[in-house]
Amino acid sequence: MVSIEDYGEFETAWCPGCGNFALLEGMKKGLVAAELEPHRVLFVSGIGQAAKAPHYLNANVFDGLHGRSLPVATGAKLANPELTVVVESGDGCCYGEGGNHFLAAIRRNIDVTMIVHDNQIYGLTKGQASPTSAEGHITKAQPHGAPLERFNPIAVAVAMHAGFVARSFTGMTDHLAEMIRLGIRHRGFALIDVLQPCVSYNRVNTFAWYKKRCYELPAGYDPRNHAAAMQAAYEWEERIPVGVIYQNDRPPFEDHFPVLGGGPLVGREVDRAALKDVLKKFV
Amino acid sequence: MVSIEDYGEFETAWCPGCGNFALLEGMKKGLVAAELEPHRVLFVSGIGQAAKAPHYLNANVFDGLHGRSLPVATGAKLANPELTVVVESGDGCCYGEGGNHFLAAIRRNIDVTMIVHDNQIYGLTKGQASPTSAEGHITKAQPHGAPLERFNPIAVAVAMHAGFVARSFTGMTDHLAEMIRLGIRHRGFALIDVLQPCVSYNRVNTFAWYKKRCYELPAGYDPRNHAAAMQAAYEWEERIPVGVIYQNDRPPFEDHFPVLGGGPLVGREVDRAALKDVLKKFV
Amino acid sequence: MKLDPVNIMIGGEAGQGLATVGELLSRILVRGGYSIVVTQSYQSRIRGGHNTYTVRAGTGDLEAPREPIDILVALNGETIEKHRPELAGGGVILAGESFAEESDACLAMPLGAFAQETYRNTGALGVVCAVLGLDRETAAGSVTEAFGKKKPEVADSNRDAFLAGYAWAEKQSSYARKLPAAAKRGARLMLNGNQAIALGAVSAGARFCSFYPMTPSTSIPLTLIGLADKMGLIVEQAEDEIAAVNMAIGASFAGAPCMVATSGGGFALMVEGVSLAAMTETPIVIVVAQRPGPATGLPTRTEQADLEFVAFAGHGEFPRAILAPGTVEECFHLTRAAFDLAERYQGPMFVLTDQFLADSLRAVEPFDVTHLDRVRPGGDPGSIEAPYLRHRVTEGGVSPRLVPGAGAHLVVTDSDEHTEDGHLTEDLSERTRQVDKRLAKVRGIAAGVIPPVYTGDDAPDLLLVSWGSTRGAVREAASLVSSGNGGSVWEAMDEIRADGGTVGTLHFPQVWPLVPEQFLGHLERAKRVVCVEGNATGQLANLIRRASGFDITERIGRYDGLPITPEYISRALESMGGTGGGA
């Protein structure tokens, strides 16, 4: 039996009042609910305030480059499919610098759970607009307001038939934990976009702002109905749906590789007989 | 009056029978229909067979890096909005290596017309799967078939509310020319995905294959109806709609920059009085 | 007790407003006619942790950060623990009474008595100003002005807090560390390295800057954004660094003088673009603000470890120049020089700075903008015979440049090898012509290299070599030795001085290309040569050997994230003895 203590308690470098604390708690709860021991989990993160999160719990961690978590996670998962691979980083990291990998991960449907701390801002670099910043959002770097239309990760993921697409909010820790549990259980790529207030640099999308808008998708909502999911994906200004917005059963990427039938690629001996055959082909 | 002769006739490095020839012809017709003299047009391309196209007509040309046409075009358009900027490259260049720029260009809604030679394959590198290759498409590099789900550029562009989204086919030169004319006329980002048979490396999506499926959107079709556009975007296996699939009136990116009110950034003198004021702020 | 210069360190948590107080103190000092050298040392976090803001001030010219702290302003207890050991003899600690230490050196400030919570820092500032004996009224004026942008009551409350702190501290005479009055002089600018780079760019005619935020470079685009509308330029935050460099290249091709600014990791993503700019012969100024690597490293600290990386970044062979400012003035002028070189030789040119210099505020004589020219991309279409050949082969390798849309001519270029008209070619003789043409520009660039600056007599016993931001530390180290004011830490050098020895310095403001004729004689004539760099492997020394064969075997390197100080140099020399070996 795994307990929350197994994941430990650590000092963080976050600002008091930051939504990241609740996210960290929800993450631990979700991992425990998924009955995973720390050593079976590999966290891959990028660079940013969010990306520091894996340092604040017990697990295997590869904290890589800004924007490049998904390829690292994809390589690790292919090398050892027995690892539960979780990508955790910020909106800038995942949707900005890492945009091309986001598209590829959805298309691959690699069995990785991607948890995005979406504070709609670049936090660590002191508050420039991020891809998810509202159009017109004013920052030091965007004094006339962010000129780009807000990137809607849910809409793009659903439009591309991502395996599992969910949204949660740091103000709903248990809901968050459940989304994480479901995302991890899902075989294939799982996106969980988590609305996370940044008290230092986002004075618009505050805890209250999210709290006022977030509502859980009704019992009758069918995440397998693509059209409905597409609609839900656009709900934002007035009300923001949280929960599993879309899900399907596309086979995970790993299933495409016969060699993985033999389990992890780790520690295998070179089949010398096979190699000799291979060389013969060049005679 | 501009005539097709103004755009010249040049020897190409393409394979006999390639769809690129028809595309080149449609491009010239479209430019003439748009009444543009060669020197007012800047073509920005990447690397690939498609990307060679701008070398085969008279115009200003920046043939840059594989995958990076859009940022170059964006910079050029911002520097001189009076230029008509056309991006022309292949599916691999635009949706593969250049995926992140594709997302950003849609969000910026920069007034650039992007013409994608979509042959669903990496041609110049001899036939690996491209982002638009059908899942399961068999190539030398994908002997078990392409493992990634086909990238649907139309669906992503519509889902992100791109300014202008159209599809055409090299088997319909006049239709293609008209799409190009409309795309250039549209103020904002215009995507024109052109189905282009590759006789050397794509034996599945042939001229006949496209011909059989392509149909023009009916007169009653309203490209400003997002939901309908989203539906049309998914039509593929049986029938493939060509025409303007989606369009809106989002202001183009250039409108966000007050300084462009004064016209191109090119050749302006430094306002020394203003500079002195600026320096005073640091006293 | 009088002190000149004085070294003031303010310490506290991120979010406690150190930078605000520090900058305000700096401004008051600059307006008072003093020279300053600011050193900012902060962590990669927004709140908490431990940061310091150090201001060295004096009536004479100051060139470097120094080590012993004369006045330690502690906004929290941790500051005292951490920096007590760095306190100079006779140094004072100014600490909030709640965590002040029990000692004569420490003055416990009753901050609560000065003002309510929010204005306490300003109260402490009042104390510092009184301790330094700075004129109360002018200082208070700066306080009001600084907070005037906010609501008037905020400005008033701050002023009150300042005056309360000042009044209280005036009474603590034993803690006074008065700065002698500075000579009256005209108004000067207070700029850090990055602000000077931004201003230099604008003065040179920069019209376009694309960037992706990355410490310590971000304040360059932020400064540009602040003046973009007024000066008529576009500053665009790109989706990534690859987009940033390609956007800038596109803008430049279309005729807008452009710049990108980033740090090591972001620059790594621009490397393909560097090669593109070279092949298409498109002018671009690339500012690389160094921080410790590899990879993410120490994102907010300083280092000089990307020199060889920048010198060879990009596939294929092409000309480039790397300028490395050593002062805030050089940040301004060398950025202008980079724009000129980029336009003159049509390719990528570099400004290589670092976090220390980027964040180091200094007092700078105003630039005479009326005599600063701008770069002029593209010539007059009329003056060039048709058909226009973008990559025409010429004697010096520079082709007449026209921009698209400026006339009926067509401007064509290609990242593939191309013929003179810019169109793709696979003709191998055209290939060699274009390679020779591009590399011919190396001669022109080499002929214009800014020579290294030499100080000291012709054949010194010790020659200290430096580049970039290490300039000041090396020069102060040398002059101290020569003047014998080394103090206790100076034994190593004093030996030299004792037996009538001399110390010279050789500083490189331009680190690529290197022209041996400009420096080899100095190296050969010196009895002993030591290269001082903010890295572990001695990268300038490596480039010097590559270019001249001269091997500087004694190398002092620093790579703990902090700037090199004269004291650091002398300690290193001590540990090396006369014999050599790295620091």
Add this chain to the structure above:
Amino acid sequence: MKLDPVNIMIGGEAGQGLATVGELLSRILVRGGYSIVVTQSYQSRIRGGHNTYTVRAGTGDLEAPREPIDILVALNGETIEKHRPELAGGGVILAGESFAEESDACLAMPLGAFAQETYRNTGALGVVCAVLGLDRETAAGSVTEAFGKKKPEVADSNRDAFLAGYAWAEKQSSYARKLPAAAKRGARLMLNGNQAIALGAVSAGARFCSFYPMTPSTSIPLTLIGLADKMGLIVEQAEDEIAAVNMAIGASFAGAPCMVATSGGGFALMVEGVSLAAMTETPIVIVVAQRPGPATGLPTRTEQADLEFVAFAGHGEFPRAILAPGTVEECFHLTRAAFDLAERYQGPMFVLTDQFLADSLRAVEPFDVTHLDRVRPGGDPGSIEAPYLRHRVTEGGVSPRLVPGAGAHLVVTDSDEHTEDGHLTEDLSERTRQVDKRLAKVRGIAAGVIPPVYTGDDAPDLLLVSWGSTRGAVREAASLVSSGNGGSVWEAMDEIRADGGTVGTLHFPQVWPLVPEQFLGHLERAKRVVCVEGNATGQLANLIRRASGFDITERIGRYDGLPITPEYISRALESMGGTGGGA
């Protein structure tokens, strides 16, 4: 007339099947017991244009491509126009009768008489084999085998075409250019450089390769894909090169020995990843197959101009090694060495090849796979005391490695500076400890550097220095001179030989790091030293001076996209005279 060795060039358009004929001819020659050196020169297009496929064959060992053509097989008229001037005295042209030239040198082949359109190339192949006097039956057997994979009738038609061509050509006795029979020997492999790299990787235990297609590297992953299921590895085409390098790093961190392969422009995009691998101490083998730059350059041609780029790629300071194979055998063994180094020192290691070697088929003695060991990522968790410290500071800088999931231990690493346990730190003393630890690995790598290979007597009059694929050209040039078989083009060198002079060669299979003790003596003892490289600036010469101070002033460079030949070297030497100056 007999010829040994013989130089056969096949020329025609892309899409005309040159490569098929050329490869088949190569296979027939290899099976006949001959040595071969293949040079493929093609354009960046799929159909049309002008390509050549050159096979040099002989009974002795051949190391380099050579210039005069003995047999020019023209599949179109353009081939004759373009290459007529390169024909050796007594050379023959075999051309389709429709475009054959009127001359004794030219044999017009009635290809139509041999077979229908589709099989004409095979008919021409029959002619070539007869002209060379190769055994008809074994050759025909290879033809059948080659086309056997397709429908049987296709195989038969090709065989018939071959025999028809052969029979017809046997009668044209005046055009015979017979190769003497080669000594009987055991079966050999026919491999090009990229195939050998792929096989070396698999033999070393490679389990993962991610790539983005880029000429001339693509045939490495394609070869791996061909054997992936059988050998149990995953080869994934990534969305871009940044993904490719990061995927490989992720796979390696998880325990799968990995490799990426690309060319200059793609490598430029991997540079940030190189620095990441170094910081996280993750093993990765990076193959860079060079082509002419800058930017897209000449995508399908050869060059050696990315040496300094690769040597300094990546921000920050860290250890690396660069291996540069000079033969197909070295491609195999040095790739294995790179895997060993990557695992041993836990970081990025490089194999630097180029288009010429990548595509150059050679006859290779079979590798004795039974004695080839594999790399073993990660130790036994039991053997390491808890808590596991991924970045433990050790004497040589190498930390015990464990992979995640192999036990209850946790493996933590970070691109930020980190403590020994892999967690992010901003403690500046931890920083210096980790820098020192990482750089300590440089000593180990330097101690294991593969020494340059020296040939010739101790103090030669002329020493030719080379690296990578230029090895063969330099060695053949030297031996020819020494043996006096230079022929007319050899004057320059014959002078040397005339007055009893000697020529030595110094070849670098490993170009980073450079260890002066391994080569300085040779350079100093030689009367004259000339460095021969496939680039314009003399990059190895630059690195040699950087490492040793020795300045090789005479440099022969080639940068027109073609490989260096002995003839090219001698012409360059002639033009330099005894005095020096670049080619």
